[in-house]
Amino acid sequence: MNHGVERKKLILWGLRDGFPIGMGYFAVAFSLGITARNAGLNPLQGFVASFLNHASAGEYALYSQIAAGAALWEIAAVIFIANMRYLLMSASLSQKIRPETPILKRMGAGFCITDEIFALGIAAPGWTPVTYLGSAFLLAAVMWSGGTATGIAAGNILPENVVSALSVAIYGMFLAIIVPPARKNRIIAGLVAVSFLLSFLTSRLEWLSTLSEGTRVIILTVSLSGAAALLFPVRDEETEGEGAA
Amino acid sequence: MTQGGIWSAIVVAALVSFAVRVLPLTLIRKKITNRFVRSFLFYVPYVTLAVMTFPAIIEAAGTVAAGIAALAVGGVLAWLGAGLFPVAIASCVTAYLIGLIG
Numbered sequence: 001m002n003h004g005v006e007r008k009k010l011i012l013w014g015l016r017d018g019f020p021i022g023m024g025y026f027a028v029a030f031s032l033g034i035t036a037r038n039a040g041l042n043p044l045q046g047f048v049a050s051f052l053n054h055a056s057a058g059e060y061a062l063y064s065q066i067a068a069g070a071a072l073w074e075i076a077a078v079i080f081i082a083n084m085r086y087l088l089m090s091a092s093l094s095q096k097i098r099p100e101t102p103i104l105k106r107m108g109a110g111f112c113i114t115d116e117i118f119a120l121g122i123a124a125p126g127w128t129p130v131t132y133l134g135s136a137f138l139l140a141a142v143m144w145s146g147g148t149a150t151g152i153a154a155g156n157i158l159p160e161n162v163v164s165a166l167s168v169a170i171y172g173m174f175l176a177i178i179v180p181p182a183r184k185n186r187i188i189a190g191l192v193a194v195s196f197l198l199s200f201l202t203s204r205l206e207w208l209s210t211l212s213e214g215t216r217v218i219i220l221t222v223s224l225s226g227a228a229a230l231l232f233p234v235r236d237e238e239t240e241g242e243g244a245a
Numbered sequence: 246m247t248q249g250g251i252w253s254a255i256v257v258a259a260l261v262s263f264a265v266r267v268l269p270l271t272l273i274r275k276k277i278t279n280r281f282v283r284s285f286l287f288y289v290p291y292v293t294l295a296v297m298t299f300p301a302i303i304e305a306a307g308t309v310a311a312g313i314a315a316l317a318v319g320g321v322l323a324w325l326g327a328g329l330f331p332v333a334i335a336s337c338v339t340a341y342l343i344g345l346i347g
Contacts (some may be wrong), residue, residue: 024330031333045251052259057294062258066246072257079261082293086262088286090269103271110267164307165341171302172319172336174294179323181291188291195295203300217296224292229284 007131014135021116021136022143029144031169032059033151039067043149050148054114054141058082059148060170061217074215081218089118098127105130112137115177187232195224302336311343 029050036046041063053059061082065075090110097109109121109130117137121128155163182189202216246254303312319336327335 024328024333027330028333031337039251040246041251045255049255049258052255053262055262057290057297058258058262060297062254066251066254069246069250070254072253075254076257076261079258080265081289082297083262083265084286084293085290086266087269088283088289090266091273091286094270094273097270099274106271107267110270111263113266113270161307161341161344164305165311165337165344167305168302168312168315168340169333169337171298171305172315172333173329174298175316175319175336176323176327176329176332178291178294178298179320180326183324188288191288191291192295195292196299199296200300217293220296221289221293224296225285225288228288228292229281233280233284234287 010129010131011135014132014137015139017120017132018117018136018139021120022140024116025140025144026147026150028056028169028173029147030151030154031166032056032063033148033153034155034163034167035060035063035067035170036148037152037155039063041066041152043152046148046152047145050145051141053079054144055083055086056170056173077218081221084221085115086113086118089113089115093118093121093128096121096124096128097130101130109133114140116140187228191224191228195220198224306340307344311340314343315340 032050033046036049036059041049049062050059053062058079061078062075065078070078090113093109093113094106097106101109109128112133113121114137117133117140120136121133124132151166155166158166178188178192182192198220199216202220299316300312302316303309306312306315315336318339319332322332322335
């Protein structure tokens, strides 16, 4: 097949799969934009931050940290923790990218990783074409970033109770990511319940609530995930392309 | 935070998330075999997202009743297999309606 024709096909395939993802992204990013607006970001900053980070939990953490006036090292640590799952996804996707792919293209494929784009990459038959991933990602990411910028701009003109209700969307999205695997896996279900409980307690106990929000998230994540990994090590096949995708 | 501070935070976050996404895919061409590392990375997303969701959802929703209702409706819909978008919207609508009553 002609090289140009094949490339065009891959791009169209990516756009087709990226669009529905982008629709969902726009709505969720809109609510993320409200969080960003409360942290003091303008629409341009929201667009750039969203395009470069393109991670709901990571960006939520970023805007909360900006709102709290956190130090840069603290922000780096929180972003690392919030996006840690991408380490696993990136490692997993590395097995699906043709080994002779040039390094810049591999880096490009890595940059594209989100929960949903990762799922596309894993679902693609055979070697995952980087062009396909890139095209799906670009469309979805532009809609994601546009949603954030729109949320920052339009958050101003909406009544306070509507803004408050919309800011709940991001938590709805988190629930949609963690609950279905919890239904299938009792250990994850227990872990989520324990996380809720300890998160509640640590935010209420006076001597612990002096910790910054980011530090609290880091400590709970590392200790609970570490304990779960020691107590309930997973079999190899369980971690394959499942995660939060 | 100042404008400069916000841009610095955005750049730092972008660099860290770039590294997290790109390094394993670029460097690892063999499978991770350490069981503890694999298990740890497997559990991380669930704990992080759960910790960030609760009790923050209550503060976001405005009242305890609206927050709990949004959590319950979102949780049940997600349990029943609804996607990311419907769950997010249902949680919002619930928080809004309960907020109107309360």
